[in-house]
Amino acid sequence: MEIIKTKSLTKRFGGLVAVNNVDLNIEENRLTSIIGPNGAGKTTLYNLLIGLMKPDGGKIYFKGQDITGYPPHRIIKEGIARSFQILNIFNELPLFENIRIAVQAEKGHGLEMLSSINSLNEVNDRSFEIIKAIGLDGKENITAKNLSYGDRRILEIGIALASNPKLLLLDEPTSGLASRETGKMSDFIHNLAKDLTIVVIEHDMNVVLSISDYIVVLHQGKVIAEGAPDEIRHNDEVQEAYLGGL
Amino acid sequence: MFWVFILFLILPYLLPFVGGYTYLGVEVLIWAIFALGFNILLGYTGLPSFGHGAFFGIGAFVFGIIQLRVIQGIWIPILTAIFAGAFFGALVGLFVAKKRGIYFALLTIAFSQMFWFISWGWDKMTGGEDGLAGINRLSIGIPGLFSIDLKDILNFYYFVYFIFIVCTILIWIIVHSPFGRTLQAIRYNETRAKCIGYNTVFYKWISFTVSAAFSGLAGSLYALLRHAAFSDVMHWTQSGNVLLMVLLGGGLINFFGPVLGAGVFIVLRDLFSTLTEHWLLIYGLLFMFVIIFIPEGILSFFKKEEGKRELLVSRK
Numbered sequence: 280m281e282i283i284k285t286k287s288l289t290k291r292f293g294g295l296v297a298v299n300n301v302d303l304n305i306e307e308n309r310l311t312s313i314i315g316p317n318g319a320g321k322t323t324l325y326n327l328l329i330g331l332m333k334p335d336g337g338k339i340y341f342k343g344q345d346i347t348g349y350p351p352h353r354i355i356k357e358g359i360a361r362s363f364q365i366l367n368i369f370n371e372l373p374l375f376e377n378i379r380i381a382v383q384a385e386k387g388h389g390l391e392m393l394s395s396i397n398s399l400n401e402v403n404d405r406s407f408e409i410i411k412a413i414g415l416d417g418k419e420n421i422t423a424k425n426l427s428y429g430d431r432r433i434l435e436i437g438i439a440l441a442s443n444p445k446l447l448l449l450d451e452p453t454s455g456l457a458s459r460e461t462g463k464m465s466d467f468i469h470n471l472a473k474d475l476t477i478v479v480i481e482h483d484m485n486v487v488l489s490i491s492d493y494i495v496v497l498h499q500g501k502v503i504a505e506g507a508p509d510e511i512r513h514n515d516e517v518q519e520a521y522l523g524g525l
Numbered sequence: 526m527f528w529v530f531i532l533f534l535i536l537p538y539l540l541p542f543v544g545g546y547t548y549l550g551v552e553v554l555i556w557a558i559f560a561l562g563f564n565i566l567l568g569y570t571g572l573p574s575f576g577h578g579a580f581f582g583i584g585a586f587v588f589g590i591i592q593l594r595v596i597q598g599i600w601i602p603i604l605t606a607i608f609a610g611a612f613f614g615a616l617v618g619l620f621v622a623k624k625r626g627i628y629f630a631l632l633t634i635a636f637s638q639m640f641w642f643i644s645w646g647w648d649k650m651t652g653g654e655d656g657l658a659g660i661n662r663l664s665i666g667i668p669g670l671f672s673i674d675l676k677d678i679l680n681f682y683y684f685v686y687f688i689f690i691v692c693t694i695l696i697w698i699i700v701h702s703p704f705g706r707t708l709q710a711i712r713y714n715e716t717r718a719k720c721i722g723y724n725t726v727f728y729k730w731i732s733f734t735v736s737a738a739f740s741g742l743a744g745s746l747y748a749l750l751r752h753a754a755f756s757d758v759m760h761w762t763q764s765g766n767v768l769l770m771v772l773l774g775g776g777l778i779n780f781f782g783p784v785l786g787a788g789v790f791i792v793l794r795d796l797f798s799t800l801t802e803h804w805l806l807i808y809g810l811l812f813m814f815v816i817i818f819i820p821e822g823i824l825s826f827f828k829k830e831e832g833k834r835e836l837l838v839s840r841k
Contacts, residue, residue, distance in 0.1 A: 329720060355722035367720075369713045380710045383703055384722035390731075392704040399703060442721055 282307040282446050282476050283328065283359070288337035290323055297323040299500035300337070305446070310472040312479045312487045314511075315497035316520060321480045322364065324497070325448050329361045330354040341446070355384070358445035362435045364454050364480070368423050375419035377434060379406040381441035406441070413437040413467075429460040433467065440471075447471070449479045453486055465490050488512065496520065526697065529781055530690060537682055545792065547678045548750070553791045554685045555746045556770060558692045560783030562739020563767050564776040568783075569700050570732040571712030575764045576617065576633030579640040580610040580737040582759025584744025586644060589657035589754040599665050599675070603745045610741015611734050613640070618733035622726050634761060641759045656755035660748050675749070685746055692739065697780065699735070708732055740767075766790065773815055775822025782824050789823065 281304045290298040297320045305311050313321050326332040328339060330351040339347045341357055349357070369377045379396075382405045383389055397403075410416050413433050418426065423434060432452060439447060452468060453461045465486045471477060472490070481487045487494065487508070494511045496504040498520040504511060511517055533554065537547045559581060566572050584606040591602040617636045621629055644651045651657060662681060666672035675681045699705055711718045711725050718725050748754045757763075771777070774786025793811070797804035819825055 331716070331720070350724070351719040352722050352724040355720065361720060363717075367714065367717045369710060369717065371713050372710075376706070380706060380718075381721040383706065388703045389707045389723055389728070390704055392699050392702050392735075394702055395698075396701065396703060396706060402703075438717070438721060 280307055281305055282342060284340045285328075286338045286340070288324075288327060288339065289335050290320075290327055290332060291335050296500050298327065298334070301497075301500070301502055303495065303502065305476070305478055306493065307476050309492040310468070310477045310479065310490055311493045311495060312481055312491040313495045313497060314481060314484075314487055318499075319497040320500040321497055322450060325361055325450055325480065328354075328448060329359060355442050355444075358443075359448065360439040360442040360444035360446075361448035362439045362450055362452065364451040366431055366435055368431060368434055368438060370424040371422065373420050373422055374415060374426065374434060375406060375410065377423050377438055378409050378441050379403065381438050382406050382409070385441060385443050409437055409441050413440065429456060429463070432456060432460075432464065436467075436471075445476065447475055447477045449477060449481075451480055451482060453481065453483050461486060526693065526781075529693070529784060533686055533689065537679055543792075545795070547682050549791060549795055551678070551682050551685050551750050553788050554682070554689045555743050555750060556767070556787035556791060557784040558689055558746070559740055559743035560767050560770045560774075560776065560787045561693060561696050562736045562743070564736075564771050564783045565696065565700060565705075565708070565739075566732050566736040567768065567771050568776040569705060569712065570708040570729060572729060572733070573630050573768065574621075574633045574733070574736075575630050575761065575768065576635075576637035577737065577740045577767055578761060578763030578765075579617075579637035579759050580614055580740035581744040581747070581763055581767070582644060582754075582756070583613050583640065584610050584741030585748035585754035585758050586651055586657065586744075587741070588745035588748045589660050590650065592660055593657065597661075597663065599663055599749075603742065606745035607738050607742045610744065611738035614737020614740070615730070615734040618730040618737075622730040622733060634764070637759065637761050637764055641756060641761065644756045644759050651754070651756070654756070656753055657748075658753045660752050660754065662749055662752070681750070685750075688742070688746065692742070693784075696739070700780065704728075704731075769812060771822075773812070773822055775824030778821050779824040782822050785823055 283305045285301055285303040288298055288301045289296065301324065315321055323332065327334050330349050333348055338345060341359060346354060346357060369380065379402060382402050383399065386402050388399055388402060410419060413436070415430060415433060415437065418430065423431065426434065436449060436452060449468065453464050456464060461483060468477065468479065469490050491508050494505065494508055495502060496511060496517050503516050503520060504514045536550050540546060540550055563577050566574055587609040588602045588606040591605045592598065596602070621632045624632055645653060647653065662675035664672045664674050665684070673680050673684065675684055707723055707728055711723065711728055715725050744758065747758060770786035770790045771783045773789060774784065775782035776786060794804070794808065797807050
């Protein structure tokens with residue numbers, strides 16, 4: 280069954296159609312990669328799915344429910360979270376607080392004005408749990424901007440995980456990583472995919488082919504191909520989009 | 526916090542040594558309450574309002590109107606002033622909470638000018654040009670048990686001191702609460718705060734309202750101090766003053782920055798204005814100096830790790 284589905288989803292920026300009539304079906308419990316050249320509309324698609332942008336046309340259904348035009352904070356509550364290609368963490372805050380603030384939102388404690396942080400045991404315990412799960416335990420008190428780049432990329436995903444999503448959208452999680460770290464990252468994502476539906480935007484074809492169950496190819500705002508990794512590898516249209524028809 | 530309370534406890538006895546007087550001490554306390562509340566919005570949420578003078582003024586006028594026309598007393602007019610500050614804060618907040626940066630600042634100025642104009646023109650209610658005179662520092666206490674005469678400036682000082690302590694503790698709790706943390710997350714990275722599930726506009730609106738409530742309270746105390754409420758208390762320059770106090774003291778990096786800023790601001794104004802009638806010139810230069818050379822305020826001299834330290838954790 281599909282967890283998220285779009286119907287003729289469209290987004291324009293002036294004359295540019297960034298997302299053009301896209302019908303997307305993302306199956307549950309599967310790792311789907313979205314690939315495509317720069318400017319194919321991948322990140323815009325995410326911004327539409329998470330509610331940071333409103334579509335100019337079309338519909339978005341999450342588990343059969345129409346969520347088109349919902350603001351981000353409602354979409355998170357429904358169970359979709361995303362990470363960002365350009366690191367979007369709380370740089371000035373310690374690692375622990377980066378995670379804790381997201382857990383606090385998920386548990387619905389954000390409006391409590393007269394209680395103490397320390398009394399929120401479930402939030403604190405869950406935060407330690409997540410930090411352990413993403414392998415950054417022991418670094419809780421380090422200010423996020425002082426973490427290594429690889430750790431910050433992991434934290435970027437950790438913050439999204441803290442929202443306890445049913446669907447996780449990752450935007451170029453290996454962007455800027457050295458090859459050894461890229462390997463670690465794809466193992467990490469592969470592990471997450473065991474109990475989570477994940478969609479990944481990725482440029483590194485090695486990563487894509489090794490971790491994906493299913494691949495969707497976007498080109499100039501349109502879906503030009505989709506299928507299992509093997510089918511995509513041999514698809515002529517994909518070859519053309521990527522290699523200019525060589 | 527303890528040392529701040531001790532300092533203000535003995536302040537009336539220290540002031541004469543530096544050429545001050547008790548009235549000045551009360552003024553510092555009132556502005557400290559105003560600035561601490563304002564800093565919830567500026568320092569913690571990161572929203573530069575240039576319009577909180579209006580809520581300060583509304584507090585002063587509402588206090589005067591209630592005391593002179595509705596009910597003789599101190600506490601009920603004060604509570605009404607707090608409520609009025611919050612109410613008008615909430616109202617203005619509806620329009621400004623969605624705005625950012627310069628648009629937010631400009632819109633708050635516009636609203637405060639509007640309130641100032643109303644207070645100036647609405648003779649019947651506010652006394653217009655003449656203001657509301659005859660506000661009384663009535664005695665407080667429990668009938669038959671004890672009574673404190675607030676006409677005595679020292680008594681009044683300790684009355685305001687008591688309210689200052691309550692406010693400081695309350696604001697301390699608020700900014701260290703889950704809500705306070707959310708405000709800081711919004712200041713550091715609003716997009717991400719949205720994407721982890723916070724309705725950031727709603728939080729900014731609450732922050733605006735809460736800070737306006739403290740402005741209303743401070744305004745009512747100011748009306749008591751001066752026995753009157755004039756339109757000048759809602760002038761936009763008051764909004765600028767409270768903003769300068771927060772920046773001057775270091776409110777962006779230290780909880781007590783606004784208190785220090787209020788103290789320095791009021792005392793220096795008093796000092797310079799006795800020296801020369803061109804004191805505003807010296808004042809302006811001083812602030813330019815501070816903004817250029819110590820942009821994070823006076824308290825940045827003393828280590829700014831406070832903000833970070835309180836966020837550290839240790840596994841139980």
